[in-house]
Amino acid sequence: MTTSPSFTPASDGIDPRQVPFKTLASGAKIPVIGLGTFGSDHVTGQQIADAVLDAARLGYRHFDCASVYGNEHLIGHSFRKMIDGGVPREDLWITSKLWNDKHAEKDVIASCKKSLEDLQLDYLDLYLIHWPFPNYHPPGCAPDYHNPDATSYVHESYMKTWRQMEKLHAMGLVRHIGTSNMTIPKLDLLLRDAKIKPACNEMELHPHFQQPELFQYVADHDIVPIGYSPIGSPGRPERDRTTEDTVDVEDPVIVKIAQRLNVHPASVCLKWAIQRGQLPIPFSVNCKNYLSNLKAVISEPLTPQDMQAIAKIDRNCRLIKGQVFLWKEDQTWEALWDLDGKITPA
Numbered sequence: 001m002t003t004s005p006s007f008t009p010a011s012d013g014i015d016p017r018q019v020p021f022k023t024l025a026s027g028a029k030i031p032v033i034g035l036g037t038f039g040s041d042h043v044t045g046q047q048i049a050d051a052v053l054d055a056a057r058l059g060y061r062h063f064d065c066a067s068v069y070g071n072e073h074l075i076g077h078s079f080r081k082m083i084d085g086g087v088p089r090e091d092l093w094i095t096s097k098l099w100n101d102k103h104a105e106k107d108v109i110a111s112c113k114k115s116l117e118d119l120q121l122d123y124l125d126l127y128l129i130h131w132p133f134p135n136y137h138p139p140g141c142a143p144d145y146h147n148p149d150a151t152s153y154v155h156e157s158y159m160k161t162w163r164q165m166e167k168l169h170a171m172g173l174v175r176h177i178g179t180s181n182m183t184i185p186k187l188d189l190l191l192r193d194a195k196i197k198p199a200c201n202e203m204e205l206h207p208h209f210q211q212p213e214l215f216q217y218v219a220d221h222d223i224v225p226i227g228y229s230p231i232g233s234p235g236r237p238e239r240d241r242t243t244e245d246t247v248d249v250e251d252p253v254i255v256k257i258a259q260r261l262n263v264h265p266a267s268v269c270l271k272w273a274i275q276r277g278q279l280p281i282p283f284s285v286n287c288k289n290y291l292s293n294l295k296a297v298i299s300e301p302l303t304p305q306d307m308q309a310i311a312k313i314d315r316n317c318r319l320i321k322g323q324v325f326l327w328k329e330d331q332t333w334e335a336l337w338d339l340d341g342k343i344t345p346a
Contacts, residue, residue, distance in 0.1 A: 076121070098128065099130055141324055232248035
C-alpha cells in the first residue's frame with residue numbers, strides 16, 4: 001500500500017483487518033467499534049479532526065459524525081488525508097446525521113450534500129435522523145432551555161423526512177439510512193410505513209442503561225444497534241448531568257472484572273457491548289484512551305459469567321435525557337421516551 005506523508009500507519013496500532021465486523025441486512029460490513037466525534041462543548045473541532053486522523057493511523061475505520069457537531073468541515077481534511085494516503089474508501093465506514101432543524105422536505109437532501117461536501121466524500125455509509133423531533137437548541141444551551149417553536153412527535157411529518165432519506169439512498173449519496181434516539185412505538189410506525197427500513201438505530205447503551213426491550217426489538221427487526229455513551233459518557237455536557245446519574249466505570253462488578261483482566265474499566269464496558277451485539281462509538285481525543293478502546297476489541301473476551309454479572313447491574317440510568325427538546329414548559333424529560341409504550345401526545 002502506498003502512503004502519502006500525511007498518512008502513515010502507526011507502528012503501535014492495530015491491523016484494521018483484526019477488528020471484527022457486524023454484517024447488516026444489506027450484506028455490508030461495519031467495524032464493531034467506531035470513534036465518536038461529539039466534543040461535548042469542551043473540545044475543539046481541530047482536536048477532534050486530529051484525533052480522527054490519528055485514530056485511523058492506529059487502526060480505526062469506523063467514524064460517527066454529525067452536522068450539528070460543527071466539525072465536519074475539519075474532519076473532512078482528515079478523511080481526505082486517509083484516502084489520499086492509501087486507505088481505500090470502501091474500507092471506511094462513515095456515518096453522519098440529519099439535524100433537527102433540517103427535517104423539512106426541502107432541507108434533507110441539501111443538508112446531506114453539505115455534510116458530504118464538508119467531509120470531502122462522494123457518499124456516506126450511513127445517514128441517520130439524529131432525533132425524531134424537529135426541535136432545535138443552540139450549542140451550549142442551558143439545561144432548562146426551551147424552544148417556543150418545539151413540537152411533539154408527528155408521524156406524518158417524520159415520514160416526509162424519511163421519504164427524503166429514501167431519496168438520498170436512491171440517489172446513491174448514502175448507502176444505508178437509519179434512526180437515532182427512537183422508541184418502540186415510533187419504530188413500529190416507521191417500520192409499517194417505510195419503503196426502505198432503517199439499517200441501524202443509534203441509542204444510548206452502557207452497563208447502567210442496557211435498554212433490554214428496545215435492544216431486543218431492533219435485533220428482532222434486523223436493525224443493528226449502535227451504542228453511544230458506551231462507557232457512561234464521562235465528558236457529556238453539563239446540561240446532561242444530574243445528581244441521580246451513576247458512573248459505570250466505578251461499578252464494583254465492572255472494576256472487579258477489569259482488575260482480573262488488567263485493563264481499564266472502560267475496556268470492560270466496550271467488551272460487554274460488542275459481545276452483547278451492539279456497536280459502541282466511544283469518544284476521546286486522548287491517544288492512549290482511543291488506542292486502549294480499540295485494543296479492547298481484540299484482546300481477551302469476557303466470560304459468560306462476566307456477561308451475566310453485567311446484565312444484573314442495569315440501573316436504567318439514562319444520561320442523555322434530551323430535555324432541551326421538550327415542547328411544553330411543564331414537561332419532564334420522560335415525555336420524550338414514551339415510557340408507557342405510547343407516543344406522548346401533543
